[in-house]
Amino acid sequence: MDADAEFEQYVADSFARLCRTAFLLCGDWQRAEDAAQETLLKMHRSWGRIVRHEGLDAYARQTLVRTLIDEWRRPWRRREHVADALPEASLHPVDATTQIDDRAQLVRAVARLAPRQRACVVLRFYLDTSVADTAAALGCSEGNVKRLTSDGLAALRVVLDTTEGSLT
């Protein structure tokens, strides 16, 4: 199978997973699709090297997270929208009079985490990524991942306890 065929196969196999991971990281399906596409397009540039040396999934995780972290650092993320909403702007407190289903509530709670806490929680518990691989994706130490994950879970519990009584 040549490189282009391998790339197309990988896109078919991984796009949905990348897209859903990105959504948990950013809370916006359009941005999630953009980030997943951007990740895969970057991978195409260096496909041979990634396959030989780095591993496709590890590189995809790292690139996706760093792409979104870069987005979080952008005060104005999209040139066509002069004043876009905050990445965390969907975090307004839950209106008790509004019915919000469990899934939206969880996504909103995850969105309230600090970006790197959010990345740790999503990589560790949605993608089931190891501490070491999560550290590689975020470009930090394993100790940092453990701390960020612990802090993220604690914060998540507070948010969910506030809105639904308990996480479970």
Add this chain to the structure above:
Amino acid sequence: MSEVDVTDLATRLHGAVDDHPVDVPNLLAPARSRRRRRRVLGGTAAVAVVVAGALVASQLLGTAPHTALVAATPSPTLSASTVPSAATLSNEAIAARCAPQMAKYNALPQLPGIPRQPGRTNTWHVAHQAHPYRVGDIVAMVPDSMDYTAYCRIPAAGQESVNVSFADLEAASLTTVDRVAMCGESMSILDRPTPTTASADFPGPDLRDATIVAAASAGNTMALLLSQGATTYSCILYPQPWLAGGVVMYPMDGTRALRVGFSGFATDAAEKSVVPMGTYYFSAGRLPADARTIEITISKKVVATVTANADGWWVAAFMVAGRNAFAEPSTYAVKDAAGTVLKTADFGS
């Protein structure tokens, strides 16, 4: 959180998103196209020319910390960095002269992709190969990993060992001309060259002849609106070496709108040595002709009032101290010159 909770969390995360339909796009054609386009850009990047003449609004740039606003009436001045007799330096010369200044970045523990083994240092590259630089200019540098941006003020020959601190590179320490020039040193990881590229060729306009349209500051961050030709750019200068730090610059489309949203950061204790702790908000835009001010309210308290300039352009930067304020009720009101409210809404609506 117990093991049971964690297992439940994994299940709930999958339940939250796994049934969302996702259409798989055909990415092969755009991937091939992008590779071709990058080659073309790389081949033409060396022809850029610097034109002197940044305009100043310095009286408006000393805005007090934690406040918003500015509408500027610029007046002209020349950049010291673009004196005609000053020779343009090669990228190799810049990298060599800047190496001592880069040492302070090599020592930072928080930078991703930077080797931290004892005795190892990075090779730093000029990020915008197409930008001409002279002694005294601030230049963006990237390490081999191209994951982080560092900055160097190019020293004269023989002055390489003169210390340039992180504080020297903060907006408050820079001249107006340097602030404008630094906005042109912005880059995005999305434009990162392939890791196999020996040096960096991030795209991005050279803004050294841009005009400051408006500016605002919060803490030791500063937001600017710059005009160059027909394009207006938003730009934020962050203190070094904040992890979010460096420069973020974007072209804007100039559409007049009443809608206001903000992006920003909530800092934590780990960053308190670099920036005052708090929630930082940034935004910019262009109001309709009949609108004049934007009043921003967080947790029922007015935290900033922004006034648009005569063309409707506005930029805001403000900080809510001491806590993560993103989850708190955040609204804005757009008013006309007489104070009549034209619109009130939550951020981003």
